[in-house]
Amino acid sequence: MVKRDRITITIDGRRRKAERGQSILEVAREAAIEIPTLCYHESLTPWGSCRLCVVEASQHGRTRVVASCVTPAEDGMVIKTNTQRIRDIRRMIITLLLARCPGLAILKNYANEFGIKRIPFEKGDEDCFLCGMCVRACSEIVGIGAIGFAHRGAKTEVEPPFGFASSACIGCGTCTTICPARTLTLEKVFARQTMHRGKDQIVGRCVVCETYYSGA
Numbered sequence: 001m002v003k004r005d006r007i008t009i010t011i012d013g014r015r016r017k018a019e020r021g022q023s024i025l026e027v028a029r030e031a032a033i034e035i036p037t038l039c040y041h042e043s044l045t046p047w048g049s050c051r052l053c054v055v056e057a058s059q060h061g062r063t064r065v066v067a068s069c070v071t072p073a074e075d076g077m078v079i080k081t082n083t084q085r086i087r088d089i090r091r092m093i094i095t096l097l098l099a100r101c102p103g104l105a106i107l108k109n110y111a112n113e114f115g116i117k118r119i120p121f122e123k124g125d126e127d128c129f130l131c132g133m134c135v136r137a138c139s140e141i142v143g144i145g146a147i148g149f150a151h152r153g154a155k156t157e158v159e160p161p162f163g164f165a166s167s168a169c170i171g172c173g174t175c176t177t178i179c180p181a182r183t184l185t186l187e188k189v190f191a192r193q194t195m196h197r198g199k200d201q202i203v204g205r206c207v208v209c210e211t212y213y214s215g216a
């Protein structure tokens with residue numbers, strides 16, 4: 001039997017045993033400590049893009065603010081998950097994301113939870129906050145990689161590679177199921193399934209040969 005390497009950390013004042021290599025988020029969840037996330041899914045490789053899961057981690061006399069989903073817990077670490085500093089960072093992240101995607105329910109719910117009443121930035125009309133779950137699910141769970149990120153900066157979008165229709169897509173809908181924004185949807189149109197992001201069809205099924213394809 002393989003002997004697991006155990007470590008001890010202190011999280012929100014509670015001493016916890018953990019396996020070496022476990023992330024701070026995993027240890028927190030085992031201890032029933034709630035840390036908000038937007039880009040984490042237990043079935044996918046952690047990505048660390050939204051930063052909503054930040055916590056304060058102290059070790060060797062130094063305190064850092066780290067993303068708990070991609071930071072391994074280390075022996076002797078002292079973690080604080082809900083300090084004023086952390087709450088302020090999370091409020092700013094949700095405020096910025098809401099400015100980008102003002103219509104998304106998941107962000108509005110977090111705004112209510114964090115008491116955000118005002119967005120002091122110019123509002124956009126995006127419906128995707130680029131968590132990357134759909135892209136990772138297509139690649140890691142389905143094993144296909146029919147969609148990915150295209151463009152840069154504020155213009156970044158989820159698209160099929162190079163913006164061209166991809167014959168690799170099998171129309172399984174895994175990306176639509178996993179999308180926390182409910183941005184990607186699978187709809188029945190004339191008994192054929194098509195996948196949409198907002199108003200844009202990104203996956204459809206050829207009416208002649210019935211092969212699924214994706215296209216922005």
Ligand code: SF4
Binds near residue numbers: 130131132180184
């Ligand atoms: S479409 Fe949904 S799952 Fe994909 S990156 Fe945007 S918010 Fe995340």
Ligand code: FES
Binds near residue numbers: 048049052054067070
């Ligand atoms: S949940 Fe950790 S960075 Fe998004």
